[in-house]
Amino acid sequence: MKTSFIYIFIFISFLIVSEEEHAIKIYIASEIVTLNTKNDEVEAVAVQNSKIIDVGSAEKLSTSYPDADVVLDYQDHVIVPGFIEHHIHPFLAAVTMNSEIIAIDDWVLQEKVSKGVKNREDYLDRLSEVEARHPNDQPLVSWGFHHYFHGRLTKNDLDNISTIRPIIVVHRSFHEFILNTPAMKLLGISRNAFPGLEEEKHLANFEEGHFSERGAIVVLPNLMTVLAAPKKLMLGLQKTKDYIHGNGITIIGNPGSMYSREIQMAKNYILGSLDTPFESYFFPSGLNLSEQFELNKILNAAKEQTTWGGGKVNFLPNHIKLFTDGAMYSQNMMMREGYLDNHQGVWLMDNKNYRELFKLFWDANYQIHIHQNGDAALDRLLNNLEENLINNPRKDHRTTVVHFGYSAKDQLQRMKDLGVVVSANPYYVTTLSDLYSRQGVGYERSQEMVRLGDVVRENIIVSLHSDMPMAPASPLQLMHSAVNRTNFANKVAGPEQRISALEALRAVTINSAYILRLEKMYGSIEIGKYANFTILEKNPLTVPITDIKGIAVVGTVMKGVSYPLPPLPH
Secondary structure, eight states, rough: OOHHHHHHHHHHHHHHHHHHOOOEEEEEEEEEEOOOOOOEEEEEEETTTEEEEEEOOHHHHHOOTTTSSSEEEEESSSEEOEEOOOBBOOHHHHHHHHEOOSSSEEEEEESOOEOOOOOOHHHHHHHHHHTTSSSSSEEEEEEEEEEEHOOOHHHHHHHHHHHHSSSEEETTSEEEEOOOOOHHHTTTTTTTTOTSSOEEEEEEEETTTTTETHHHHHHHHHHHHHOOOOOHHHHHHHHHHHHHTTTTTEEEEEEOOOOOOOHHHHHHHHTTTTTTTSSSEEEEEEHHTTTTTTHHHHHHHHHHHHOOBBBTTTETTTTEEOOOOOOTTTTOOTTTTOTTTOOOOSSSSSSSHHHHHHHHHTTTTTTEEEEEHHHHHHHHHHHHHHHHHSOOOSSSSSEEEEEEOOGGGGGGGHHHHHHHEEEEOTTTHHHHHHHHHTSSOOHHHTTTTTEEEEEEETTOOOEOOOOOOOSOEEEHHHHHHHHHHTTSSSSSSSSGOOOOHHHHHHHTTTHHHHHHTTTTTTTSOTTBOOOOOOSSOOOOOSSSSSGGGGGGGEEETTEEEEEOOOOOOO
């Protein structure tokens, strides 16, 4: 009898779930921006089995589906296609969320607002303050330092703050670390411990506790014992999850996911859980793979890594990330005309390794995403692409220029002819264009930083990303940066490189889906696509362009399921 009751209960539960799955919901809003081929704006969208089945007026849909559940929660708000942030680094974001954030800009988090500081005195004062109130038994990790704003920082500066507590300062770029003496001792970082690390003053300086680019990569495994301590990592990933949702994002991408199954399982546990209000799409780093495997084993390793997903975390097949030059925030990009102070940029992959890996993945029919910041690096990217197109022609390859810091106007036609797409970080303009106009690059080139206007005029597909934590993972902020190009000096950097609000909205929705080859399922509100929506207080296409970043996110809908949002702190 008891067994029969259980079976009846299971059967009834199945019927209820089945009925809920097949039920039709009609979402009503004051405005719905569809971004379909006609850019229609409607007021209602009907959803069934997680997909959109109809759009139109509220009257039309209510008449067509009289038994539908009408959702009025958003009737006074604006629905746009679900935001897609296709370039986030969840592990780095988790480290950032667990750090004492002392950055050049304000960071609005769920639990607090971290105000930016832009000079050395304020930076050192803030670092001393957070050290004084930090738990006694824990190393201090701080993220956000930038040498051009905060001055030169060395091991001695950090020792002056504490000779007892390990202090790890993570540069804004995440391509540099500065450690005090206790931190180096704790982590076992010394010249004797790394005899194979060729010391160059700008890459690995043991005396100053400073490690950048390749030097940072070599010592990173030692830092991981602190940065990726299990409890700390899980807490940081949970904060990252809340932060992503808070910015109205329904899909994230993680290009260049590191080859660490242990860390991936942690990501899966938090980001892949059933209650996560967004989906994740990861793919491997060719640079990371090349450091762990011989060339003839890399392709198999990449394929094996794509089986590491779980729950709402997916790995995209046939996508890979490669690298050209160094970070924008470190001013290590490779530039055709060099720098005003005559320093040199950095290649993250030597040309031989880069060309071998490009050909390997090209011939295997992979879509190749390439980290690029300087115009000389863009030359290398385009030369290599052209060579492979000649030797092995491919259609719809969607080779992606990632970050797109600096480019030259003469490169645009070539980009178009070779069929590249652009994934740009316009926040560089906000944070760096004024400073770089005075240091390193000069006024003219800083005006051309992230030249999106020229790219759009060439009809090259453009998407926007944050590279979180290089920029806040806020699609509205990215739109704002691309549309306004207003920098820290409250000046417009390169007015001709601004794009329209419509182009910017497409860049964080349908074009981002295109970059991930998911445009048939996501990115616009059209019949047959998944019901992924971002709910906003106002329409980003009609507010004054200077107000875009201030639009409040009300909530999200992901595959037909609503995820309301608590208000952010003020």
